[in-house]
Amino acid sequence: MISSSVELYNPREDLGGRDDPVPRLSAVMDELPEGRHEFSLPPADRGKEAWLFLFASFCLEALTWVVALQRRYPRASRYAPAAGLMIMGVALTASSFSQTVPHLIFTQGVLYALAGSVSYCPCMIWLEEWFVQRRGLAFGIMWSGTGTGGFVIPLVLQTLLEKYGFRTTLRTWGICLFVLAVPVFYLIKPRLPTRSATPIKPRDLSFVFDRTFLLYQMASIIESLGYFLPTIYLPTYARSMLGAKLFLATLTIILVNVSTAFGMTTLGFLADRLHATTCIMISTVGAVLGTFLLWGFANNLVTLYAFCLVYGFFAGAYPAPWPAITRQIISDSSTRESYATGRTFDPIMILGVMTAGRGIGNLISGPLSEALLNAAQKHVSRTWGGGYAAVIAFTGSTAMIGGASYFFKRCGWMG
Numbered sequence: 001m002i003s004s005s006v007e008l009y010n011p012r013e014d015l016g017g018r019d020d021p022v023p024r025l026s027a028v029m030d031e032l033p034e035g036r037h038e039f040s041l042p043p044a045d046r047g048k049e050a051w052l053f054l055f056a057s058f059c060l061e062a063l064t065w066v067v068a069l070q071r072r073y074p075r076a077s078r079y080a081p082a083a084g085l086m087i088m089g090v091a092l093t094a095s096s097f098s099q100t101v102p103h104l105i106f107t108q109g110v111l112y113a114l115a116g117s118v119s120y121c122p123c124m125i126w127l128e129e130w131f132v133q134r135r136g137l138a139f140g141i142m143w144s145g146t147g148t149g150g151f152v153i154p155l156v157l158q159t160l161l162e163k164y165g166f167r168t169t170l171r172t173w174g175i176c177l178f179v180l181a182v183p184v185f186y187l188i189k190p191r192l193p194t195r196s197a198t199p200i201k202p203r204d205l206s207f208v209f210d211r212t213f214l215l216y217q218m219a220s221i222i223e224s225l226g227y228f229l230p231t232i233y234l235p236t237y238a239r240s241m242l243g244a245k246l247f248l249a250t251l252t253i254i255l256v257n258v259s260t261a262f263g264m265t266t267l268g269f270l271a272d273r274l275h276a277t278t279c280i281m282i283s284t285v286g287a288v289l290g291t292f293l294l295w296g297f298a299n300n301l302v303t304l305y306a307f308c309l310v311y312g313f314f315a316g317a318y319p320a321p322w323p324a325i326t327r328q329i330i331s332d333s334s335t336r337e338s339y340a341t342g343r344t345f346d347p348i349m350i351l352g353v354m355t356a357g358r359g360i361g362n363l364i365s366g367p368l369s370e371a372l373l374n375a376a377q378k379h380v381s382r383t384w385g386g387g388y389a390a391v392i393a394f395t396g397s398t399a400m401i402g403g404a405s406y407f408f409k410r411c412g413w414m415g
Contacts, residue, residue, distance in 0.1 A: 084119025092174035140268015147261030223402025224361025260316030267320035284403025286314025291396035
């Protein structure tokens with residue numbers, strides 16, 4: 001009878017400086033004496049395989065602006081990025097033929113978003129296999145794809161819109177979306193061997209009642225209430241308050257996106273070395289000072305652009321410590337009891353719920369900011385903020401409350 005042994009990678013060995021051979025492209029089965037087989041896995045946290053996977057995830061994050069099924073059928077998930085990107089391209093192309101608003105909402109608002117989730121979920125799931133000790137940095141680099149895409153893609157689309165109109169632009173981008181993503185399909189793959197189907201493990205959602213999670217989530221939702229306001233009002237502020245032309249006003253959003261990409265990577269790197277609350281406080285201090293001092297007293301474009309860079313770098317990187325937060329919640333004593341009962345906390349599920357909370361803040365901030373802006377127009381300040389004083393004050397205040405977890409930790413209210 002042939003016996004097999006599986007050699008699983010231990011990340012601590014790599015940290016000790018072990019001299020390993022060049023990692024292979026996939027799990028390779030080597031023939032050993034007496035009919036034994038050994039599976040050698042690519043290393044985590046280092047090696048060409050891990051960094052190529054991270055690069056591909058970064059690209060998908062830039063191009064894409066279920067988890068349960070993909071957990072259930074991991075082998076089929078290997079093709080999810082390709083399928084999702086194809087559907088996204090079809091959705092954009094179909095939206096170019098829209099004659100009614102409901103059709104446009106269905107193609108761009110529903111179909112495109114669902115397809116993007118299908119293509120993106122494997123990156124979230126498999127990133128934890130490829131990166132263990134450097135997980136914060138890896139997530140930061142991947143999430144910085146949003147900022148990079150928000151810098152490059154709008155410039156390209158604006159040029160196409162001006163020359164060819166929206167219908168041709170949508171069709172062209174639908175094709176380009178798939179063509180640009182094809183090279184990364186090969187790189188998006190799991191590190192660990194997968195089976196055609198895996199048993200469905202019970203998922204414990206009780207973490208949503210965990211005090212540590214609730215404190216983090218509360219601060220995050222409040223922070224998100226004001227986080228999105230600058231990206232909504234900066235171009236209008238530049239034009240109405242400073243008399244900037246269209247491109248110079250649009251440049252404010254581009255600068256925020258560029259600096260967000262660098263901030264995500266930097267704070268993700270720090271999250272692997274510092275406590276999550278410390279990283280959140282770094283983000284909070286930069287965002288608060290930038291909002292109150294730079295945007296509040298921005299009476300010229302240079303000061304406003306400086307605010308865009310500071311705000312994007314610090315406020316845009318607020319989610320970067322989230323992987324460290326998931327580790328903290330999973331290592332909590334209540335979680336160990338959950339493991340003892342055979343139930344598990346899924347780190348991707350924790351990230352998903354935190355993202356959903358941030359989305360709630362985004363939805364509420366729109367109507368709320370309109371009310372603030374209308375109120376501010378009645379009492380225009382000549383020294384600070386002008387007609388946007390209420391919006392600026394609200395943005396800075398919510399950013400300040402977003403750092404409350406730092407004090408919760410010092411008060412002993414969380415682990």
